[in-house]
Amino acid sequence: MQYLLYPIAIYALLYVIRYLITFLQxxxxxxxxxxxxxxxxxxxxxxxxxxxxxxxxxxxxxxxxxxxxxxxxxxxxxxxxxxxxxxxxxxxxxxxxxxxxxxxxxxxxxxxxxxxxxxxxxxxxxxxxxxxxxxxxxxxxxxxxxxxxxxxxxxxxxxxxxxxxxxxxxxxxxxxxxxxxxxxxxxxxxxxxxxxxxxxxxxxxxxxxxxxxxxxxxxxxxxxxxxxxxxxxxxxxxxxxxxxxxxxxxEIPVELEVEGFQRMEQLQQGIVNKKLRTWLLLGSLALFIASYMKLFSLQSFAIFMGALLFHESGHLLSMKLFGYQDTSLLFLPFLGAVATARKEDATLTQKFWILLAGPLPGLILGMGLAIASRDGSYPGWVQQASWILIGLNLFNLLPVYPLDGGQIADLLLFSRHPYIGVIFKVFGVIILGLLGIGQPMLLLFAILISLSIPNSFRSAKVNSWLRKELRQNPPENRENLLYSIFQNLKQMGYGNLPFSKRYVLAKDLIQRHHESGAKRTTIVLLVMLYFVSLFGGTIGTLQAIAPNWARIISYSFQNPQKLRKRATEAKKREVEQATEALRLNPNDINAYVKRSRARMWLRDDRGAMADYDHLVRLKPNDIGYRLSRASLRARLRDYKGANQDYDYLLRLNPKDIKIYRRRAQMRNMLKDYKGAIADYSEIIKLDSKNISAYLARGYARERLQDYKGALTDANYAIELNPNQPDAYDLRSEIRRRLGDDKGAIVDRQKAEALYKAIEEEDRN
Structure with a gap:
C-alpha cells in the first residue's frame, strides 16, 4: 500500500505544479x-x-x-x-x-x-x-x-x-x-x-x-x-x-521556431516573483518537515536541517556571485533540497564552481568538527553534526548522476562526448533504482530522471552535428545560434516533435554551446580539482574519524596475535596516561572518555562503568554518555540502573523510539511485562507500522496470559507483512494456548515454510 501512495502523491504534486504554472502565466x-x-x-x-x-x-x-x-x-x-x-x-x-x-x-x-x-x-x-x-x-x-x-x-x-x-x-x-x-x-x-x-x-x-x-x-x-x-x-x-x-x-519554418522559442522564454521569465518564491520556500519546508519528523529526533532533525541549509547556501551564494538571476531554494519531501537560478550563458567553469560550492565547504566543516570532537570534550551533538555533514556532502560528491559529483563528472568528462554522457546518466538511474528498493522516493526520483534520457540522447545526436557546423560558422548573436539549432533539429528529423520537447532540446543545446568554450587545459585542471576534492575528502574523513587508519590497515596484514598484543599494550598505556591526568584534575572529561574507551577495549566493563558514572555526574544531560552507561549497566546485568538511565533519556526526548525499545528490553529482563507493553505501545503511537513493536508487545502480552491482545498484535503484524515468519510463530503459540490446535498447526507450517525460503535465499 505504501508503494502505491508514492506515485499517487507524485501525480497529485505534478497536477498541482501544472495548475500553479498555468495560474502564474x-x-x-x-x-x-x-x-x-x-x-x-x-x-x-x-x-x-x-x-x-x-x-x-x-x-x-x-x-x-x-x-x-x-x-x-x-x-x-x-x-x-x-x-x-x-x-x-x-x-x-x-x-x-x-x-x-x-x-x-x-x-x-x-x-x-x-x-x-x-x-x-x-x-x-x-x-x-x-x-x-x-x-x-x-x-x-x-x-x-x-x-x-x-x-x-x-x-x-x-x-x-x-x-x-x-x-x-x-x-x-x-x-x-x-x-x-x-x-x-x-x-x-x-x-x-x-x-x-x-x-x-x-x-x-x-x-x-x-x-x-x-x-x-x-x-x-x-x-x-x-x-x-x-x-x-x-x-x-x-x-x-x-x-x-x-x-x-x-513543415514549420525555422523563423517560426525561433520566434516560438523567444515567446516561451518571455512567458517563463519572471513567472515566480520574490514574494511567491518565499511562499514556495515556506510551503516546501513545511512538507519537508512533515516527511522527516518521524524519522529523526528533534536534535537530529535540527542538525540535519542545518547541514542541508549550509550545503544549499554554498550553491546559492556562488550563483549570486556569478550573476545568476531568480535564485531560489526548494525543499523536496523525503529527499533534500535544491537551489535553482537562471543564467543561459553560464560557462563550464562557473557551473563547476557552483556545483562544488555545495558539498566541499560542508565536507571541510564536517571533518573539522570530527577532529575537534575526537577527544570527547565537546557535547555529543557536535560529533553527530560532523557525521551528518560528512555523510551528506561526501555522498553528494560521488560521481553518480544527478548528485553534485555526478553533474560535475557529466560536465567535465562528457560535455564533449555526449553519447557517453547518456550512458553515464543511465548508470546513475540504475544506482538510484537500486537505492530506491529501500527508499521508494529515490525509486520515483530515478523514474523521473529516466524520462529525460530520450531527450539527452536526441541532444547528444544533434550536438555532435551542431558543433561541427558552429565551428565552421560561429554565430554572430543569439538569434543566429537559435536559427542554427532549429535548422539542425529539422535536418535530423526532430522537427515533428511536440514544441515542448523541441524547446527543451534547444535550451540544452544553447547551454552546451556556452560550455564548449572552455579550453582543454581548463577542463583538465577542473577534473584534477574534482578528484582531489573527492579523494582528499575521503582520506580526510578517515583521518578525522580514525587518525590511525593507515597503521590499522598495515597491522591487519601482520600476525593477528602480535597485532592484538600491541593494541593491548597501547590501551594499557592510555589507561595509565588518563589516570595520571585525572590525578591532576579529577574533573577532566577528556581523560574519563579516553580511559573508559580503553577499558572497554580491554573488557574492563566495571572500570569503564566507573568512568561513565563520573561523566554522567559532570555532564548529566549528555545523551551519548548516558546511553553508553545504560548499555554497560545492561551488560553487567544491572537492569534497574539501565532502566533509570533510559527513564532520564526519555524525559529529555520523549519521542525516541530506540530508547523506548531499549527500556522495554530492560523491563522484560526485570519481568515488568506491563511496563514493557506500555513502551511498545508508545513505539506504535510514534510509528503505527512498526512490525517488531507489535510482535514484541504480543510476546509480552502472552507472558501476562492476555492471549486475545497477543492474537490481535500477531494478526496486525501479519497484515503489515504477510511474509513475516515470526508473526506466524507467535500466532501459532497463541492459538495453541487458546485451544485452536488446527490453526496453530497451519501457522506453524506457514512459519517453517517462510524460514526455509529465507534460508534458501541466503544460500543463493
Missing amino acids: IRKLPVQYPKYELQKADKVPTYLKELFQTPIRELEQLDFKPCSYLQVESIVKVYPPTSWQILLYNETLKTYAIVSIRRPAEPVNLFDIEFFTFFEDRSLLLTMNGKAYGIIGEIPNFIIEDRYTDKTSVQWQAHQDKLNQLAATKTPCNLAPDTFAKTLQIFIKDYIDCLAKAGNISPIKEAELFQIDWLTALKTSHKTIQGGSKAAGIIKQRRQQAKTDSTIQV
Whole structure:
C-alpha cells in the first residue's frame, strides 16, 4: 500500500505544479486593447506568405477568397509584439475567415481558423476551434461557437448551422475588409472595458495595460487545463491521420521556431516573483518537515536541517556571485533540497564552481568538527553534526548522476562526448533504482530522471552535428545560434516533435554551446580539482574519524596475535596516561572518555562503568554518555540502573523510539511485562507500522496470559507483512494456548515454510 501512495502523491504534486504554472502565466500576461491593420502583401515575410497558401487552398474549397493580410497586436501582450494573419471572405454567407499561426507551433495543428459574421443588430457570430476555454468572462454581443474538431469543414458546417438558426431574427452585414477590421477592434475593446468594469482585470499603473485579477486567473486556469486536454485530443487525432495523409503535416519554418522559442522564454521569465518564491520556500519546508519528523529526533532533525541549509547556501551564494538571476531554494519531501537560478550563458567553469560550492565547504566543516570532537570534550551533538555533514556532502560528491559529483563528472568528462554522457546518466538511474528498493522516493526520483534520457540522447545526436557546423560558422548573436539549432533539429528529423520537447532540446543545446568554450587545459585542471576534492575528502574523513587508519590497515596484514598484543599494550598505556591526568584534575572529561574507551577495549566493563558514572555526574544531560552507561549497566546485568538511565533519556526526548525499545528490553529482563507493553505501545503511537513493536508487545502480552491482545498484535503484524515468519510463530503459540490446535498447526507450517525460503535465499 505504501508503494502505491508514492506515485499517487507524485501525480497529485505534478497536477498541482501544472495548475500553479498555468495560474502564474495567466496572472503574468498583460491585457491590452488590440489593433487590426490591413497590410499589403509586399510587407509580409516571404516564408509566411508561402506558409499561408496551405489554409488558403483549404478555405477556397469552402468558397472563401483571400482579401488582405492583417497585422495584429493581440489582446494579450506577448512576443512577438505583432503577428501576421490573413483575411478571407465568403460573399454568399457574408462571413470572414481569419487564419493565424497557433502558438506554440505544431506541425499537425499549425493554423488557427476563425469564422466571423457581423449582424445588423451589432452582434457577432464567432466560430472558433478549441479556444473557448481561454475566454475570460462573458463577451457582450458575441455569439460563440466552439467545435473541438480536427477538420475545418466540420467547424465551417457548425458556423453555417448556427447562421441558419439565427436567420429568422438576425441579418448578416456585408462589410468591406477595412470596415470589418475596425469593427472587430471596437468589439474587442468593448469586451476589455466590460472586463475592467466587472473587476476581472485591473489597470497597470503608468501603462495602457491591464492585469488579470487573481480570482479570475484561478478560474481561467481550471478552464485552460480542462480545455487544453480536449484540444490535445485534436492534435492526437491529427497525428494519427498524418501517418497516412502527409498533407496534414506542415513543415514549420525555422523563423517560426525561433520566434516560438523567444515567446516561451518571455512567458517563463519572471513567472515566480520574490514574494511567491518565499511562499514556495515556506510551503516546501513545511512538507519537508512533515516527511522527516518521524524519522529523526528533534536534535537530529535540527542538525540535519542545518547541514542541508549550509550545503544549499554554498550553491546559492556562488550563483549570486556569478550573476545568476531568480535564485531560489526548494525543499523536496523525503529527499533534500535544491537551489535553482537562471543564467543561459553560464560557462563550464562557473557551473563547476557552483556545483562544488555545495558539498566541499560542508565536507571541510564536517571533518573539522570530527577532529575537534575526537577527544570527547565537546557535547555529543557536535560529533553527530560532523557525521551528518560528512555523510551528506561526501555522498553528494560521488560521481553518480544527478548528485553534485555526478553533474560535475557529466560536465567535465562528457560535455564533449555526449553519447557517453547518456550512458553515464543511465548508470546513475540504475544506482538510484537500486537505492530506491529501500527508499521508494529515490525509486520515483530515478523514474523521473529516466524520462529525460530520450531527450539527452536526441541532444547528444544533434550536438555532435551542431558543433561541427558552429565551428565552421560561429554565430554572430543569439538569434543566429537559435536559427542554427532549429535548422539542425529539422535536418535530423526532430522537427515533428511536440514544441515542448523541441524547446527543451534547444535550451540544452544553447547551454552546451556556452560550455564548449572552455579550453582543454581548463577542463583538465577542473577534473584534477574534482578528484582531489573527492579523494582528499575521503582520506580526510578517515583521518578525522580514525587518525590511525593507515597503521590499522598495515597491522591487519601482520600476525593477528602480535597485532592484538600491541593494541593491548597501547590501551594499557592510555589507561595509565588518563589516570595520571585525572590525578591532576579529577574533573577532566577528556581523560574519563579516553580511559573508559580503553577499558572497554580491554573488557574492563566495571572500570569503564566507573568512568561513565563520573561523566554522567559532570555532564548529566549528555545523551551519548548516558546511553553508553545504560548499555554497560545492561551488560553487567544491572537492569534497574539501565532502566533509570533510559527513564532520564526519555524525559529529555520523549519521542525516541530506540530508547523506548531499549527500556522495554530492560523491563522484560526485570519481568515488568506491563511496563514493557506500555513502551511498545508508545513505539506504535510514534510509528503505527512498526512490525517488531507489535510482535514484541504480543510476546509480552502472552507472558501476562492476555492471549486475545497477543492474537490481535500477531494478526496486525501479519497484515503489515504477510511474509513475516515470526508473526506466524507467535500466532501459532497463541492459538495453541487458546485451544485452536488446527490453526496453530497451519501457522506453524506457514512459519517453517517462510524460514526455509529465507534460508534458501541466503544460500543463493
